[in-house]
Amino acid sequence: MAxxxxxxxxxxxxxxxxxxxxxxxxxxxxxxxxxxxxxxPLAFAGFAIVLLLIIVAALAPVIAVHDPFAQDFLKAxxxxxxxxxxxxxxxxxxxFSRLVYGARTTLYITILVTIIVAPIGFVIGATAGYLGGWxxxxxxxxxxxxxxxxxxxxxxxxxxxxxxxxxxxxxxIALTVWxxxxxxxxxxxxxxxxxxFVIAAELQGxxxxxxxxxxxxxxxxxxxxxxxxxxxxxxxxxxxxxGFLGLGAQPPMAEWGAMAASGRQYLxxxxxxxxVPGIAILTVSLAFNLLGDGLRDxxxxxxx
Amino acid sequence: MSITxxxxxxxxxxxxxxxxxxxxxxxxxxxxxxxxGLMMITFTVGRMVPADPVIAVIGDQADQATYDRVYKExxxxxxxxxxxxxxxxxxxxxxxxxSIITKQxxxxxxxxxxxxxxxxxxxxxxxxxxxxxxLGVVAAVRKGTWVDxxxxxxxxxxxxxxxxxxxTVVILVFYAYLGAIPPGGRVYLYDEGIVQARTNFILIDSAxxxxxxxxxxxxxxxxxxxxxxxxxxxxxxxxxxRSFMLEQLRHEYILTARAKGLGQRPIIWRHAFRNIRVQLxxxxxxAYCGLLDGTVLIETVFAWPGLGSYLTSALFFAxxxxxxGSVLLIGIISIAINLLSDIVYRFIDPxxx
Numbered sequence: 001m002a003x004x005x006x007x008x009x010x011x012x013x014x015x016x017x018x019x020x021x022x023x024x025x026x027x028x029x030x031x032x033x034x035x036x037x038x039x040x041p042l043a044f045a046g047f048a049i050v051l052l053l054i055i056v057a058a059l060a061p062v063i064a065v066h067d068p069f070a071q072d073f074l075k076a077x078x079x080x081x082x083x084x085x086x087x088x089x090x091x092x093x094x095x096f097s098r099l100v101y102g103a104r105t106t107l108y109i110t111i112l113v114t115i116i117v118a119p120i121g122f123v124i125g126a127t128a129g130y131l132g133g134w135x136x137x138x139x140x141x142x143x144x145x146x147x148x149x150x151x152x153x154x155x156x157x158x159x160x161x162x163x164x165x166x167x168x169x170x171x172x173i174a175l176t177v178w179x180x181x182x183x184x185x186x187x188x189x190x191x192x193x194x195x196x197f198v199i200a201a202e203l204q205g206x207x208x209x210x211x212x213x214x215x216x217x218x219x220x221x222x223x224x225x226x227x228x229x230x231x232x233x234x235x236x237x238x239x240x241x242x243g244f245l246g247l248g249a250q251p252p253m254a255e256w257g258a259m260a261a262s263g264r265q266y267l268x269x270x271x272x273x274x275x276v277p278g279i280a281i282l283t284v285s286l287a288f289n290l291l292g293d294g295l296r297d298x299x300x301x302x303x304x
Numbered sequence: 305m306s307i308t309x310x311x312x313x314x315x316x317x318x319x320x321x322x323x324x325x326x327x328x329x330x331x332x333x334x335x336x337x338x339x340x341g342l343m344m345i346t347f348t349v350g351r352m353v354p355a356d357p358v359i360a361v362i363g364d365q366a367d368q369a370t371y372d373r374v375y376k377e378x379x380x381x382x383x384x385x386x387x388x389x390x391x392x393x394x395x396x397x398x399x400x401x402x403s404i405i406t407k408q409x410x411x412x413x414x415x416x417x418x419x420x421x422x423x424x425x426x427x428x429x430x431x432x433x434x435x436x437x438x439l440g441v442v443a444a445v446r447k448g449t450w451v452d453x454x455x456x457x458x459x460x461x462x463x464x465x466x467x468x469x470x471x472t473v474v475i476l477v478f479y480a481y482l483g484a485i486p487p488g489g490r491v492y493l494y495d496e497g498i499v500q501a502r503t504n505f506i507l508i509d510s511a512x513x514x515x516x517x518x519x520x521x522x523x524x525x526x527x528x529x530x531x532x533x534x535x536x537x538x539x540x541x542x543x544x545x546r547s548f549m550l551e552q553l554r555h556e557y558i559l560t561a562r563a564k565g566l567g568q569r570p571i572i573w574r575h576a577f578r579n580i581r582v583q584l585x586x587x588x589x590x591a592y593c594g595l596l597d598g599t600v601l602i603e604t605v606f607a608w609p610g611l612g613s614y615l616t617s618a619l620f621f622a623x624x625x626x627x628x629g630s631v632l633l634i635g636i637i638s639i640a641i642n643l644l645s646d647i648v649y650r651f652i653d654p655x656x657x
Binding site: 141142144145146148149150151152153154156157158160161162233237240241244245246247257260261263264267268271274275277278281282285286289290293 | 334337338341342345346349350352353460461463464465466467468469470472473475476480593594596597600601604605615616619620622624627628631634635638639642
């Protein structure tokens with residue numbers, strides 16, 4: 001193997017353990033993590049599919065061969081063909097193009113929910129774990145109350161009250177996703193609560209906020225990132241379920257769950273309408289599960 | 305609580321039972337606050353609805369005087385905590401208001417639809433546990449072999465499959481193409497109304513009444529949704545069983561048993577599996593609660609006349625009383641199942657006393 005000089009130098013620099021800077025040490029661990037991720041074929045497949053989802057969502061106007069909203073009743077319910085790879089729906093819209101735009105909806109919901117729940121779950125959990133006492137009792141009681149509802153049912157109730165729509169679906173899903181994050185953050189915080197470095201920081205006069213942000217966050221981050229990745233799969237399934245029941249994204253927006261739902265009326269004549277979006281949901285949700293499992297092996301082996 | 309205690313020694317040393325009782329008492333307090341919180345959530349959700357609750361009762365043709373009167377009658381002019389108190393007392397009296405669709409008391413509707421859901425979820429749990437637990441045990445014992453990989457794939461697919469889509473595909477294949485199952489419902493139309501309702505579980509009622517054709521009709525209808533839901537819980541249960549078993553097999557008592565010359569089968573089932581039964585109970589309870597989620601979607605797909613179908617049709621007509629009643633019922637059932645598994649856990653496992 002004739003590797004080019006710069007690459008092998010970079011490789012040597014990255015795997016060398018004689019660190020000359022903290023930047024090198026950090027890049028070293030990222031590089032080793034990356035190497036073990038690509039060594040695990042299932043995790044790498046998950047990573048590749050997630051990457052593909054992001055690319056498809058970003059380049060949707062380029063990839064989609066037809067306008068996803070253009071209706072043409074003469075072309076309604078056509079079977080898959082060279083012109084329409086996944087056929088057309090009841091309004092004559094190209095299913096492939098709607099699938100491509102649906103990737104945007106899915107990614108939008110997943111990212112937004114994750115951005116909302118990560119800080120909320122962390123702040124609630126870490127505060128409860130760090131401060132203890134009645135703060136802990138009250139915060140964990142609230143968490144348990146939310147946990148006691150099956151998540152889709154709770155999301156249904158909130159979206160029913162807020163009204164259908166993608167933003168409301170995001171809020172409804174976020175309300176059901178934060179409790180497990182808070183529980184995890186609390187459990188992680190408890191393991192560091194009485195560590196010497198935390199006490200040292202306290203003695204130096206660091207406030208609660210500073211200790212949580214500078215000392216606890218970095219240590220909780222790996223397991224929370226793993227949990228968030230695995231959660232993305234259930235966010236996708238819940239969002240699709242809401243869409244299926246007509247509570248998520250509203251027409252004419254392309255959303256996979258809603259696409260599968262509208263296909264049910266034409267199930268016998270047009271199998272592709274329901275089947276294709278369902279396979280897309282399954283693939284993406286599976287990918288996040290595989291990636292999450294792989295990340296856990298690398299970042300959080302304790303909980304494997 | 306334990307007034308008889310005179311020494312400083314912790315009560316657990318003398319007799320484990322007062323402590324167990326105290327723990328159960330604590331968990332009842334916990335349950336009560338959880339229930340209160342649950343109702344606070346449903347109450348808040350009810351208030352978030354943009355629709356005017358007065359208009360929902362009197363219609364939009366009524367005059368201002370009627371509006372004011374009904375507004376007062378509904379207690380909407382009182383402070384919010386009084387309104388919440390009224391809501392609590394309604395719930396305690398099982399009064400969830402009237403459903404807009406059925407024009408009946410929501411509690412009456414729930415009593416009618418709920419057994420169908422319990423029947424489906426219970427059968428699904430039996431299927432899921434019956435397949436998932438042995439699969440998990442075998443996967444743990446033969447870690448790294450093809451059985452283990454199969455279990456992993458089954459588990460991952462179960463976690464990732466949109467259940468409403470799987471139901472639709474099953475209808476497409478097994479009803480439309482193969483004609484092997486009916487497209488939905490609980491029994492065939494011509495079998496309806498024959499069986500005398502005793503428990504409202506149609507499988508039990510028809511068997512008790514000796515209506516075997518209705519019984520088979522019901523089996524025919526329940527099998528597809530139950531297997532699909534069962535698959536979802538099998539995925540979860542096999543994964544949990546596997547990790548519990550791996551944890552046990554690492555212990556030294558297993559090594560001791562092997563050294564004594566005990567065979568593989570008694571080591572697995574009489575030693576390791578015995579020790580995970582309690583954990584499994586908790587996980588099965590969680591899986592059951594998870595199924596209540598899945599039933600909402602699968603009942604819609606299979607037109608199964610249970611709580612899920614009731615809830616989704618209420619959503620479509622913005623029938624908030626029915627929605628909140630169903631959601632509260634599901635929440636209460638989840639809490640009850642978890643409480644039950646908690647109590648059984650404490651009585652089975654002496655370490656928790």
